[in-house]
Amino acid sequence: MKKFTGITIGNPSGIGPEVSIRAVQSLISQSYDFYPVLIGDISVLKRNMEMLKERFSLEKWDIAARPEKTKIYYVSPGIIKNDDFITGKDNRLSGKASYEYFNLGWDMLKEKKISCLVTAPVSKASWQMAGIKFQGHTEALKYFSGENVEMLMVAGRLKVLLITTHVPLKKIWDIISMDRIYDSTIKTVLFLRKFFTGSKERLGLCGLNPHAGESGYLGNEEKEILTPAIKKLEGAGMHVEGPLPSDVIFRNAIKNKCFDLIIALYHDQALIPLKTFFFDKLVNVSVSLNWLRTSPGHGTGYDIAYKGRANPSSMIEAIKLAVKLSKI
Numbered sequence: 001m002k003k004f005t006g007i008t009i010g011n012p013s014g015i016g017p018e019v020s021i022r023a024v025q026s027l028i029s030q031s032y033d034f035y036p037v038l039i040g041d042i043s044v045l046k047r048n049m050e051m052l053k054e055r056f057s058l059e060k061w062d063i064a065a066r067p068e069k070t071k072i073y074y075v076s077p078g079i080i081k082n083d084d085f086i087t088g089k090d091n092r093l094s095g096k097a098s099y100e101y102f103n104l105g106w107d108m109l110k111e112k113k114i115s116c117l118v119t120a121p122v123s124k125a126s127w128q129m130a131g132i133k134f135q136g137h138t139e140a141l142k143y144f145s146g147e148n149v150e151m152l153m154v155a156g157r158l159k160v161l162l163i164t165t166h167v168p169l170k171k172i173w174d175i176i177s178m179d180r181i182y183d184s185t186i187k188t189v190l191f192l193r194k195f196f197t198g199s200k201e202r203l204g205l206c207g208l209n210p211h212a213g214e215s216g217y218l219g220n221e222e223k224e225i226l227t228p229a230i231k232k233l234e235g236a237g238m239h240v241e242g243p244l245p246s247d248v249i250f251r252n253a254i255k256n257k258c259f260d261l262i263i264a265l266y267h268d269q270a271l272i273p274l275k276t277f278f279f280d281k282l283v284n285v286s287v288s289l290n291w292l293r294t295s296p297g298h299g300t301g302y303d304i305a306y307k308g309r310a311n312p313s314s315m316i317e318a319i320k321l322a323v324k325l326s327k328i
Contacts, residue, residue: 002035002067003115005323006108008101009040010120012080013087013094014300015310017048020120023315024072025056034323035067037114039105041097042076047083051306063113077104088305095126102137106144109291116292116322120315121300124166135166137295141286150184150287152191153270153297154321155278158253159196160262160270161188161287172266173221181205181229185263186236191287192261195325204249204259205230205242206269212243246273271297280313283321294322 007024010016017040024036038045038058045058061073079097086094102119109117119137127134134140142149151162163184164172189201205226209219216223226243233240242249246264250273253259264270274282275297282297296314304310 006114008105012044016120019312019315022312041080095130116326206246207243294318
């Protein structure tokens with residue numbers, strides 16, 4: 001049986017549908033070896049096709065039918081029935097729709113109807129407006145799967161693990177601990193061993209405080225939590241440098257390619273350098289040994305939604321990585 005790639009189109013009010021369509025089109029034109037299934041309302045897909053002045057046809061997906069590489073398939077949950085929905089800002093309907101697309105995509109992945117799942121961006125605010133309790137895809141996947149799913153950002157050979165994800169900065173120390181760092185890192189290393197060949201497992205751990213605490217003068221977290229975590233990882237056979245200032249780690253990793261995995265403690269510590277240098281290549285990968293999900297590294301892009309200006313590069317990379325890993 002042919003393996004299908006499920007692609008949820010994200011928040012209908014943002015650029016998710018556009019980049020999903022454009023990414024799939026681009027890969028099909030390159031004869032890329034995959035069978036895409038767009039998961040989202042047909043009304044949303046058609047509005048984006050009209051906006052982009054595209055003339056290709058969409059075909060309703062039938063898992064039993066023989067797939068063709070030149071076709072784009074879709075599954076429409078029927079949440080948004082008309083094409084006059086709100087665009088360019090958060091709203092309840094788009095929040096509900098994007099969640100239902102994602103929920104359907106997860107069910108298809110869990111039931112092995114698709115070999116991997118790629119998720120276009122959603123708005124956490126719209127989810128909240130729709131009564132969705134999760135802060136984002138990663139947090140929802142933790143609940144759906146019953147696993148401690150880790151967030152791994154990939155930009156070419158550069159890979160960055162986020163110890164905390166969508167958490168207010170003042171609350172990160174409610175989560176970060178020696179055991180949390182150890183468990184998240186070990187799981188991610190096992191993931192890299194399974195899916196990425198040639199890894200030497202050279203790890204770099206970012207410090208929290210300026211200059212990684214300056215030997216305790218600028219904070220004790222490095223001494224009390226981070227260094228013990230490094231020692232525990234080294235006891236498990238890992239080679240870890242740190243804790244080092246994050247500017248040093250990212251500069252050295254980008255310039256000298258000296259780390260196979262950077263361990264970042266909080267969201268912006270990782271995302272600021274990654275989006276500065278690798279915005280068009282950045283892919284969010286959920287770390288699980290049981291299923292595969294990727295996402296582009298950008299958000300909903302409300303400011304350019306439905307203007308035909310969205311760059312599909314990151315979505316293309318997310319699809320390609322998901323397909324590649326699903327074949328390993």
